[in-house]
Amino acid sequence: MENESSTSPAAVAAPLAKPSAEINLLSPKDWPELAPLSLRLVIMSRSRPRTIHSHRLFPSATLVVPENELADYAHIPLEKVTIPDALSGVSAVRNCILRRFTDDAIVMLDDDIAACVCMVSLRCRKLSTDETLAMLENSAYCARGAGARLFGWHQRSDPRLLQRNDPFGVHHWVGGAVGVVRDANGGVPIWDELLKCKCDIDATLEELMVNRLVFNEARFCFVQERDKNLGGNSLIRSAERIAAEKRYLKRKWKAHIRFESYHSQDKTAMDVSRRQPFSLNA
Numbered sequence: 001m002e003n004e005s006s007t008s009p010a011a012v013a014a015p016l017a018k019p020s021a022e023i024n025l026l027s028p029k030d031w032p033e034l035a036p037l038s039l040r041l042v043i044m045s046r047s048r049p050r051t052i053h054s055h056r057l058f059p060s061a062t063l064v065v066p067e068n069e070l071a072d073y074a075h076i077p078l079e080k081v082t083i084p085d086a087l088s089g090v091s092a093v094r095n096c097i098l099r100r101f102t103d104d105a106i107v108m109l110d111d112d113i114a115a116c117v118c119m120v121s122l123r124c125r126k127l128s129t130d131e132t133l134a135m136l137e138n139s140a141y142c143a144r145g146a147g148a149r150l151f152g153w154h155q156r157s158d159p160r161l162l163q164r165n166d167p168f169g170v171h172h173w174v175g176g177a178v179g180v181v182r183d184a185n186g187g188v189p190i191w192d193e194l195l196k197c198k199c200d201i202d203a204t205l206e207e208l209m210v211n212r213l214v215f216n217e218a219r220f221c222f223v224q225e226r227d228k229n230l231g232g233n234s235l236i237r238s239a240e241r242i243a244a245e246k247r248y249l250k251r252k253w254k255a256h257i258r259f260e261s262y263h264s265q266d267k268t269a270m271d272v273s274r275r276q277p278f279s280l281n282a
Contacts, residue, residue, distance in 0.1 A: 033145035037181075039137055040103040044093055045111035049073045053224075054113040057129060061109065064097060088236060089196030091203075098180060098188045105140035107179045115223040117157040118165070120210045124159055127220070135220055136179070143215035144181045146170070150189050150207045151179040151215035157223055169216035171274040173204040185213075197237055198245040201268055205253055208272045242266075 021032025041061035043054045049072040055061065063078040066085045073080060083096055094108055114133040120127055127135060143151035154162065178200060180188050189211075191203045207214050246259055258269040 016280075033141065037105055037137070037140055037144065038103040039105045039107070039140055040101050041107050041133075041136070042076070043109045043111050044090075044099070045073070045098070046115060048111055049076070052076065052111045054109050054111050057116065057132060058109060059129065060133070064093070088205070088252050089193065089199070091191035091193045091195055091199040094178070094191045094199075094203075095193065100159075105144070105179065105181045107136055107140070107159060107177060109222075110176050110224055112224045113177065113222045114225075117221050117223060118219065119154065119157065119162050119221060120157045120164065120219045120261075124157065135217075137214070139217045139220075140179060140181055142217065143179060146213060146215050147211075148213040148215035149181055149183055149187065149211055150174060150204065151181065151217070153177060153216065154218045154221040157221040159266060160219055167217075169214045170237075171208055171270070171272050172214065172216040173201045173268075173270060174214065174216070175200040176224055186247045194248070195245055197242055198249055201257070201270065202249060202252070205256060205272065208270075208274070212274065234278055 024044050041058050041064050043052075043058060043061045045052055045054075045063060045065050047069065048067070052073075055063065055076050055078050059078070061078055063073060063076055064083055065079045065080060066087070067082040068085050070080060070082055081100065083093060087093060087096060097108060098106065116127045116135065118127055139151055139153070143149075148170070152172070153176075155173075155175065182188055189203050189207050191199050192206070195202055204214050248260070249257055256271050258271065259266045260269060
C-alpha cells in the first residue's frame with residue numbers, strides 16, 4: 001500500500017507552499033538585483049564653457065573639468081570636480097572618473113547632450129528631466145540584473161532603426177552616454193589609454209570578451225552634436241590619429257571589428273555573436 005502521507009496532493013504541494021509573508025518579501029539577500037543602488041551622473045567637459053548643453057538636462061550631475069578651466073565654468077550651476085590638465089583623451093578621463101567616485105553605478109555623459117528621446121511612443125517625444133533621471137536609474141538596475149558592467153542606449157534617434165519586438169541588446173557598443181555598474185567585487189571596465197578617439201568601441205569589445213554582456217537599452221536615445229563642436233576631443237582628433245587607431249583596433253580585434261563607408265560616412269561594426277541563431281524552417 002502506498003504511503004498516503006507522501007503521495008497525497010496536499011503532501012506533494014506542502015514543500016512548495018510558502019507563507020504569504022515570505023512570498024511578498026523581496027529582500028536584497030534573496031534578490032540582489034533589487035538592492036539599493038547609488039547612481040552618480042558625471043558630465044565630462046573640456047574647453048566648452050560657452051557651448052555646454054548637458055547641464056540643462058542633468059541638473060544633479062557632477063561636472064568634471066581640467067584644473068586650469070575651473071574658473072571658465074563658474075557660471076554652470078553644478079558641483080564641479082577637477083582633473084589634472086595633462087590628463088587628455090576620453091579613455092584616461094573615464095578611468096580617472098571610475099577611480100575617483102565609488103558609487104555603485106556611474107553614467108558618464110558628453111557635454112553636448114541636448115535631449116533624451118523615447119522612440120516607443122506613438123510619436124517620438126523628448127523626456128523631461130525627471131523622466132530622464134528615472135530612465136537612467138532603471139537602466140542601471142537592468143544592467144546589474146543582467147550581469148553587465150557596461151551599459152548604454154541607442155546611438156541614433158531614428159525609430160525606423162528600433163526593432164520593437166527586441167528592445168534590449170546585449171552586444172551593442174556604447175558611446176556619448178556611457179553607464180558603468182560595479183560587479184560584486186567592485187570591479188569596473190578599464191579603458192585602453194592608448195586610444196583617445198575610438199576608445200568606447202574598444203572598451204565595449206573588451207567587456208564583451210571578458211564579461212560577455214553589454215546591456216543596451218534601445219528604446220531611448222540621447223541627441224547630441226557629435227564630432228561637430230569645437231573643444232573637447234576635437235583638440236586632439238585628426239584624420240591621421242583616426243586612421244592609426246583604426247589600424248590598432250584591427251590588429252587587436254581582427255575579425256571581430258569591421259570598418260566600412262556608408263554614404264561617405266565612416267561606419268564601425270562589431271561581429272560578436274551573443275545569441276544562438278535559429279530558423280523556423282523544417
